[in-house]
Amino acid sequence: MNKLRPYLKYALLLLAAAFLAVGILRQEYLAVLRKAVMICLECIGIG
Amino acid sequence: MKKIWSFLTKRPVIQGFWALFTNSRLGNFFNGAIYTGDLKAVCVPGLNCYSCPGATGACPIGALQAQLGGWKRGFAFYTAGLLILFGALFGRLICGFLCPFGFIQDLLYRIKTKKKLRVPNKLDTRLRYIKYAVLAVFVIILPIFLVSEYGVSTPWFCKLICPAGTLEGGVPLVLGNPDLRASVGLLYAWKITLMLAILTLCVFLSRAFCKYLCPLGAIYSFFNRSSFYRMKLDEGRCTRCGACSRVCPMDIDVPHDLDGPECIRCQECKHICPHGAIRSDFAAGIKHKEASGHAAD
Numbered sequence: 344m345n346k347l348r349p350y351l352k353y354a355l356l357l358l359a360a361a362f363l364a365v366g367i368l369r370q371e372y373l374a375v376l377r378k379a380v381m382i383c384l385e386c387i388g389i390g
Numbered sequence: 391m392k393k394i395w396s397f398l399t400k401r402p403v404i405q406g407f408w409a410l411f412t413n414s415r416l417g418n419f420f421n422g423a424i425y426t427g428d429l430k431a432v433c434v435p436g437l438n439c440y441s442c443p444g445a446t447g448a449c450p451i452g453a454l455q456a457q458l459g460g461w462k463r464g465f466a467f468y469t470a471g472l473l474i475l476f477g478a479l480f481g482r483l484i485c486g487f488l489c490p491f492g493f494i495q496d497l498l499y500r501i502k503t504k505k506k507l508r509v510p511n512k513l514d515t516r517l518r519y520i521k522y523a524v525l526a527v528f529v530i531i532l533p534i535f536l537v538s539e540y541g542v543s544t545p546w547f548c549k550l551i552c553p554a555g556t557l558e559g560g561v562p563l564v565l566g567n568p569d570l571r572a573s574v575g576l577l578y579a580w581k582i583t584l585m586l587a588i589l590t591l592c593v594f595l596s597r598a599f600c601k602y603l604c605p606l607g608a609i610y611s612f613f614n615r616s617s618f619y620r621m622k623l624d625e626g627r628c629t630r631c632g633a634c635s636r637v638c639p640m641d642i643d644v645p646h647d648l649d650g651p652e653c654i655r656c657q658e659c660k661h662i663c664p665h666g667a668i669r670s671d672f673a674a675g676i677k678h679k680e681a682s683g684h685a686a687d
Contacts, residue, residue, distance in 0.1 A: 351616040355478035359471050366468025371457060372431040375468065378456035379430035379440040379448040382570075385549035386441045386452060387560035388581035389573045 401486070401656060405493035412436070412490065413444030413558070422566030424559075433469060435476040436489030437606050439552070441559035443566070450476075451529060451606050452548055452555075459533030459543025477613030481620075485600055485607050486656035491554040492600060496639070498592040507595040508641065517602045518652065524551065525605035547605060549577070553585040560585075596639040600654065611651035618672050621649040621660070627667035634659035634668065644668075 366372065384390025397403060412434045415425040424443050434447035450473055457466035476484060485492050499506075509517065528547035537543045548555050560581060564570050591598045600607050623645055634644035637658045642650065644659045648668065660668040 348616060352478055352618050355474055355613070355616065359475035359478055362467045362471030362474060364471075366466075366471050369467065371466065371468035374457055374460050375433065375448050375453040376428065376431035378453065378460075379445075380424070380426040382424055382563060383439075383441040383452065383545070383548060383555070383559070384573075385545050386439055386552065386555035387563055387570070388549075388556055388578040389560075389564075389570060389575070390549070390577075 401658075402493075402496070404487050405490075405496065408436075408488050409438075409490035409493050412438055412446055413442055414446055415444045418443035419562050420566065422563055422568075422570070424563075433472045434488075435480070435484045437491045437552075437554045437604065438489075439548075439555040439559040441555065441563065443559075443562050445558070449554075451552070452545055455529055455533045455543075455545035455547060458530060459537070459545065473609055474613075477610050477617060479618050480610075481614040481617035481655065482607065482610045482651075482653060483617075483619050483655040484610055485604075486654035489600075489606075490558070491604075492597065492654070494557070494589075495592045495597050495599060498589060499596045499639070501593050503594060505594075507591075509595070514601075514641065520602050521604055521608040524603055525608040529605045550580075551584065551603065553581075553588045553599065556581040556585040557589070596641065597654070601640060601652070607654075614649060614651050614653060619655065619670070620672075621653065621655055621668060621670040623648050624667045624669065627665045629665060629667075631664070633662050633664065637662045 418424055422443070424441055425446055427446075429446050430440060430448050432447050433450040433453050434445075435450070437451060438445055438447070438449050440448045440452055450469060453469045454466055454473070457469055480488075524547065528551060532546040533543045536546070560578065564574060564578070588599050588603070595601075628645055630645060634648075635642070638644055639656060639658065640652050640654055642648075642652050647653065648659070649655075655670065657670060660670055
């Protein structure tokens with residue numbers, strides 16, 4: 344396991360790139376945008 | 391030139407600049423509104439409420455809950471990808487430098503008081519696990535499983551706990567927006583009370599929220615031992631004088647736990663070390679290996 348540790352960061356970077364690609368293809372950023380451009384009543388303690 | 395560079399690279403200056411950069415829509419503070427442009431589709435690395443009037447990006451914890459609990463169910467690839475990217479590159483360096491709420495806690499702890507608190511080691515170790523429970527229960531499990539009849543869930547961490555949301559969004563929006571002011575109720579009272587309790591605690595106990603409650607810090611802590619950015623101790627130079635542990639805002643035993651899950655990589659230990667035994671950069675692991683190799687030779 345310790346021998347593999349130096350390579351883990353590269354694997355994580357690849358995983359991040361793959362997740363981001365899938366997320367962008369699924370247009371998940373629009374869900375984030377939709378939530379973030381409206382005042383989140385729960386976040387501010389109203390809703 | 392050297393003096394200017396030295397000033398610009400001071401941690402509070404970087405923290406202040408980043409807090410201002412990610413909350414640069416300052417005009418919104420006066421009209422009780424928030425920024426609604428496309429940049430809000432991108433998460434900032436630190437805990438920064440997207441309902442803060444000045445916020446230019448989305449909060450990663452809010453975004454994660456919104457995706458996990460939204461009507462379009464499924465894994466949150468986009469937000470998880472961003473979190474893994476930030477974590478793999480920096481680990482908890484983000485907590486030390488790029489988190490506006492961390493910056494607020496640092497400023498609060500600078501307030502002079504007769505006595506500062508230090509939690510006994512055994513209790514402190516146990517309390518630090520709370521943030522993982524907060525992450526699991528309020529950020530992941532409840533948004534996934536506690537769903538309304540319309541198929542959507544509530545961002546439970548934001549709703550019940552997040553003091554950053556109350557401070558950055560709740561207070562300025564309620565002050566600046568009469569419609570919101572009219573809607574204030576019991577939940578708002580709870581959030582204000584909790585926020586005040588946490589902020590007061592932070593005056594006496596360094597980075598109390600980061601240590602015990604922050605789910606974002608919990609996520610980044612998983613990456614600390616495998617990120618590109620690392621901190622390393624040169625065992626040959628360390629004399630165990632303890633200077634590093636005394637200045638650590640996270641109260642960790644630096645020679646033992648440097649770069650562990652609780653280290654926010656604030657560099658305080660590195661700057662205070664009289665022997666230059668602590669290194670940090672994007673290749674600290676490699677350099678340390680070489681240094682140890684020479685020492686062994």
